[in-house]
Amino acid sequence: MVVIKELTKTFSRGITAVNNISLHIARGENIGLIGANGAGKTTLIKLICGVYPPTSGFIRVFGENPFYRKKKYPHIGMVTGQLVTDGYNISQGSAVLQDDLTVELNMELVRIIYRIPKDVYSKRISNLLCALDISKLMHYRVSQLSLGQRMRVEIASVLLFEPQLLILDEPFIGIDSVARESIRKILREVAGNKNITVILTTHNVEEIEKICSRVVFIQEGSIVYNGSFDRLKRSHIGLNSMRVVFNGVPPDLQDFPIERYTVDTNSLTLFYDSGIVSSKDISNYLLANGDIKDILITKPSVEDIIKEIYKEGNKYVTDNN
Amino acid sequence: MNTYLQFAAIKFRNNMAYRFEYVMGILSTLLSFVVYWSIYRALYGTEEVVDGVTFSMVATNFIISLGLNNAFAKNEMFLQDKIKQGTIANELLKPVNFKLRMLFEDFGEGLFRVIFNFLPTVIIAMFFAELQAPSGTLNMMLCIISAILGYIVLWLISFIVQSWSFWLFSVWGLITIKNVFVNILAGAFIPMWFMPAWLRDFIKFTPFDSIYFTPVQIYLGELNGYEIVINFARQIFWILILYALSELFWRRGIKKLVVQGG
Numbered sequence: 123m124v125v126i127k128e129l130t131k132t133f134s135r136g137i138t139a140v141n142n143i144s145l146h147i148a149r150g151e152n153i154g155l156i157g158a159n160g161a162g163k164t165t166l167i168k169l170i171c172g173v174y175p176p177t178s179g180f181i182r183v184f185g186e187n188p189f190y191r192k193k194k195y196p197h198i199g200m201v202t203g204q205l206v207t208d209g210y211n212i213s214q215g216s217a218v219l220q221d222d223l224t225v226e227l228n229m230e231l232v233r234i235i236y237r238i239p240k241d242v243y244s245k246r247i248s249n250l251l252c253a254l255d256i257s258k259l260m261h262y263r264v265s266q267l268s269l270g271q272r273m274r275v276e277i278a279s280v281l282l283f284e285p286q287l288l289i290l291d292e293p294f295i296g297i298d299s300v301a302r303e304s305i306r307k308i309l310r311e312v313a314g315n316k317n318i319t320v321i322l323t324t325h326n327v328e329e330i331e332k333i334c335s336r337v338v339f340i341q342e343g344s345i346v347y348n349g350s351f352d353r354l355k356r357s358h359i360g361l362n363s364m365r366v367v368f369n370g371v372p373p374d375l376q377d378f379p380i381e382r383y384t385v386d387t388n389s390l391t392l393f394y395d396s397g398i399v400s401s402k403d404i405s406n407y408l409l410a411n412g413d414i415k416d417i418l419i420t421k422p423s424v425e426d427i428i429k430e431i432y433k434e435g436n437k438y439v440t441d442n443n
Numbered sequence: 444m445n446t447y448l449q450f451a452a453i454k455f456r457n458n459m460a461y462r463f464e465y466v467m468g469i470l471s472t473l474l475s476f477v478v479y480w481s482i483y484r485a486l487y488g489t490e491e492v493v494d495g496v497t498f499s500m501v502a503t504n505f506i507i508s509l510g511l512n513n514a515f516a517k518n519e520m521f522l523q524d525k526i527k528q529g530t531i532a533n534e535l536l537k538p539v540n541f542k543l544r545m546l547f548e549d550f551g552e553g554l555f556r557v558i559f560n561f562l563p564t565v566i567i568a569m570f571f572a573e574l575q576a577p578s579g580t581l582n583m584m585l586c587i588i589s590a591i592l593g594y595i596v597l598w599l600i601s602f603i604v605q606s607w608s609f610w611l612f613s614v615w616g617l618i619t620i621k622n623v624f625v626n627i628l629a630g631a632f633i634p635m636w637f638m639p640a641w642l643r644d645f646i647k648f649t650p651f652d653s654i655y656f657t658p659v660q661i662y663l664g665e666l667n668g669y670e671i672v673i674n675f676a677r678q679i680f681w682i683l684i685l686y687a688l689s690e691l692f693w694r695r696g697i698k699k700l701v702v703q704g705g
Contacts, residue, residue, distance in 0.1 A: 133702070133703055134702050134703045135703060168532055171532065171536055173532040173535060173536075173700075173701065174701050175701060198536055200532075200533050200536060202529075202530065202533060218533060222457065222518075223453070223454075223457045224457060224460060227456060227457050230453055231450070231453055234446055234449045234450065234453070235446075235537050235538065235539050235544075236538065237446070261460070263461075
């Protein structure tokens with residue numbers, strides 16, 4: 123569906139936003155695109171959409187060079203959730219919806235633009251209203267909606283024309299956890315649909331882990347990691363942490379090969395690599411030598427692993443399908 | 444084409460849902476009409492005709508040009524917002540012509556305001572001001588066509604100014620200047636008849652008098668058949684020129700966006 127080889131985009135200001143990226147996305151795949159602000163995620167997306175011509179390299183989307191395509195895509199849906207500055211103040215720019223129209227008329231607008239037959243439209247809309255819980259919002263103007271409501275409506279308006287490629291650019295910015303959950307739910311459903319390819323960008327890793335099967339990690343315009351979450355976790359197991367609370371004074375650790383530890387009056391926090399020393403050995407030792415009240419072992423989160431990769435930079439260039 | 448008419452219909456329906464807001468619009472149009480009407484009433488004093496122009500012609504000129512001016516007002520920061528927010532890229536993905544869609548949506552809104560703002564204003568004004576009746580059914584219809592052409596001229600001028608957002612930080616200032624030009628040179632503030640001859644000659648070489656003054660003249664029956672054809676030709680000429688310019692700016696702007704990033 124998307125084939126990219128050695129793609130580079132340099133703007134006239136001399137900024138190379140995308141630097142020699144190779145990437146293959148198959149139909150039905152769900153890709154998470156992670157990177158810090160300014161890493162080149164949005165530029166990559168705009169290259170895929172054919173907004174920018176590439177400076178060099180090869181790109182094919184739906185078998186065509188997107189910039190020189192003959193017709194506009196009716197099959198790419200894009201949702202942008204970025205907070206943007208308009209020069210005076212920060213506002214939520216709705217790329218898909220028209221602020222002054224009611225939600226209902228916005229949906230009609232999508233029907234007209236994508237020439238959806240009326241019966242198909244009414245069937246789809248009733249499904250979406252239910253799934254995203256927006257039927258109560260139909261008669262409000264978009265400008266009257268909260269961020270979370272607006273994002274739900276925006277996603278509905280894009281799913282309405284059933285794009286084959288759905289691009290979500292930072293859809294979770296500024297959205298509270300309840301709305302987040304309902305968006306995540308529908309995205310998981312969409313991700314399960316094998317006809318829709320999803321590209322989701324974010325700098326919040328948690329969101330991606332629940333929706334995407336593969337993660338592409340971009341830093342300074344280059345891919346630093348490309349693979350599954352599981353492999354990411356396996357290959358970059360960070361330090362486990364074990365927090366132990368004692369009734370009384372913590373025992374001496376002797377010479378366990380742990381990385382570091384911190385001691386409070388009656389609690390002990392250990393950081394160790396489970397490949398070198400097992401959690402079992404440490405806890406057995408502590409059970410034998412101290413009066414334990416409570417034990418908490420934490421695995422490193424993907425977030426922590428990503429932080430590690432951020433720090434280590436381009437060291438982990440892995441497979442490019 | 445049907446698709447684009449539906450865009451106009453959508454905007455029309457959207458305004459229907461909020462038509463109460465237009466009561467205030469009627470009031471504001473009426474207020475500005477009363478201001479100009481009173482000024483010219485005072486200027487005319489006891490005279491009924493000045494320079495061959497009757498007072499009722501002046502009043503009719505104001506109700507048409509001020510009324511249309513208010514009805515055709517639109518959000519002129521639209522393009523700037525789209526460009527500065529970067530959402531213009533999303534618009535380009537949609538399988539419709541962005542400019543044409545923008546025109547028809549604005550047209551739908553303008554049409555709504557003509558019906559729910561302009562017409563009520565005219566009806567209210569008829570009770571106190573000496574408005575002139577249209578000079579015939581045919582002229583009335585020609586006037587409507589000419590007003591639509593005038594709207595397209597106005598819209599294209601606005602689009603060209605708005606498309607400067609590709610290069611400028613803010614086009615607000617330019618839009619303000621443009622509005623002053625349009626209001627004065629199109630005869631919305633001073634009727635074209637009272638302008639000095641040199642200014643009228645100058646305006647003849649600009650698109651401004653084809654916005655409101657051509658429909659006004661047709662309505663009043665000031666133009667004979669041949670002159671009407673000439674004036675329609677001028678309106679169409681300006682539409683073509685302005686369209687070409689707007690297309691030039693639009694394409695250059697998109698190109699700049701693509702090369703420099705936006």
